Amino acid sequence: MTEVKTIIKEKLGKFGATREALMPILQAIVQEKNYLTEEDMVEVAEALDLSAADVYGTATFYTFLDIKPRGKYVIRVCKTISCHMSGKDEIIKTLQDTLKINVGETSADRKFTLLTANCMGWCHKGPVMLVNDEVYPELTPDKAIKIVQEYMAKE
C-alpha cells in the first residue's frame, strides 16, 4: 500500500504546495485506502499549510471522498429516475441479500460497502452500478449476483 506521505509528495511534485493539490491528494488516498482517516486529513493539512478543518470541510463536501471506513469494493447503485423505472429497487434488494448488509453499511470483513448514488449517466441502460470505478450497466438480479460473486472470489 502506498503511504499517504508518498502520495502527498508525488502530488506536490506535480502541483506544488498549493491548494490545487488538495483534491488530487484526497482522491489518491481514497483510491488507495477507500476512505480518509482523521490522521490522513491532518497530515494533508500540514503539507498544504491549511487548517485541518478546511481539509475536512472540503472532503465532506464530496460524495466520493468518504471519511467513514469503507470496504475494499464500494458498490454504488444508481437510484435516480430512469434506474428507478428500470428496477433499481430489485437490484438493491438482491445486493443486500447477497452481501448481507443494508444500504450504507460495510461488511464485517471490510470487503464490501453498499451505497446508492445519484444519476451516473447510464439512463438508457439502467439499472446500473459502480464497483469502485468499474461500471456495470443493464443489470438484472442474476447479473448483479454474478458480479458480486466474482468480487467475493477476489482478494
Add this chain to the structure above:
Amino acid sequence: MENTKLHKVDLIFENDGTCATTVLDKVLSRKPEEIINDMIDSGLKGRGGAGFLTGLKWKFTRNETAEMKYIVCNADEGEPGTFKDREILDRVPEKVFTGMAIAGYAIGAKEGILYLRAEYNFLLPKLERVMNEFNKAIQDKKLDFSIDIRSGAGAYICGEESALFESIEGKRGEPRNKPPYPTVSGLFGKPTVINNVETLVYATMINKYGPERFKEFGTKDSRGSKVFSVSGDTPNAGIYELGLGMTVQEFVDEFGDGDTKAVQIGGASGMCVPRKKFKDTIIGYEGVPTGGSMMLFNSTRSMYNVLHDYLDFFAEESCGQCTPCRVGCQQLLKGIQAVKKGKQKPEYLETLKKLAETMKLSAKCGLGQSVPNPFISIVDNFKEEIIY
C-alpha cells in the same frame, strides 16, 4: 416508418477517417478573430443547457487582457437523463481535445483543463492516452497549448461553472456570485472559457466544414443540431443527433411507445411537457431548451413518483450554501409528501408553488433557480396524481 419531420444528423460522431487534429492546420492558418467570427456566425449556443452563444463567450474572453487564460471543458455531466457527454468522450475524445485547442488559439489561452465527473473515471485511462498523443501532436504544430484532466468527486453542483472552478482550485464546490462572469474572472480568477463537451466538438466540426454547414439545421433561434439522450418509456433509448426545432409531438412519434403521457425535457431541472401540449411545444430556445435529456413517461407511471425522485435528488445535491435552495428543496419534498398523505390540504400546493417561485428569484445559482421548472410544470399538469 421513416419520420420525415426529424432531421437526423451525423456531425458529432462522424468518422470520415481523418484525424480530428487536421482541423487545427486549417485553424492555425487563420486569424483568431476569423475563427471567433465564424463561431458567432454559426449561431452555436452552449450545449450544456444554459445556451449562451459560444462565439460571444470566446470573444469576451479574447478581449480580456491577462497573462494567463484558461479553457475548461465541462465533463461533469450529471443532469438526470443525460449521458451524451460520456458517449462523446468515449467515442470521439480527439474531437473534444481539438475543440479545446481551437478555443485556446482563439482566445489566447495556453492551458486547457478537462473536468471529468468521478462516475466516469473508468474513461480515464483511454482519455489520458488520447490526451498525451494530442498534446504531442499540437506541440509539433507549434501551438503553445496543453491539456490536463482533473477528476470530480461526486457532486452534481460541480457542473455549475463557478462551482467547477472552486473544485479544481481544491475547495468545496460552492457556486460563486455572478458577476463577475468566467470570461472576466474564472479559474484562479483568470479569464476563462468554459464549454460543455458537446459544444467543443461542434466547435471542431464548425471549423472543419464552415458555419454554413452547421446552419443548415435548426431554426433562427436554435441553430444546428444537438445530441439527445433518450430514455424512459421508449423502445429506442440511446443517443441521437437531431436538428433542433422539432415539436415534442414529432419527437414522440419517433421515440414514444404509443402511450406517452409526458416528456421531461432537460432532465430533472427541465420542464415536464404533458401530452396535450406536445403539438405546440418546440424543442429549442423558442420553446423548451434542453441540454439533451429527453425522458419519456407512459401512462403506467405516477408523476408523483417522478416529482418525488427529482426533489429527492435536488435535496441531496443542493450544495447548502444559500438558504432558498437548501431549505426550499427540502420543504418542497416534505410538502408534496404531506399533501399525498393528506396531512396538508390540496390547496397547500399553491403555497409550495409560491416557495418555488421564490427560489427562482432568490437562489444563488442555476440549481436552486431551476427546481421550480419541474415542480411547477408537474404540479400544474398532473395535479390529481400529486394529490391522490
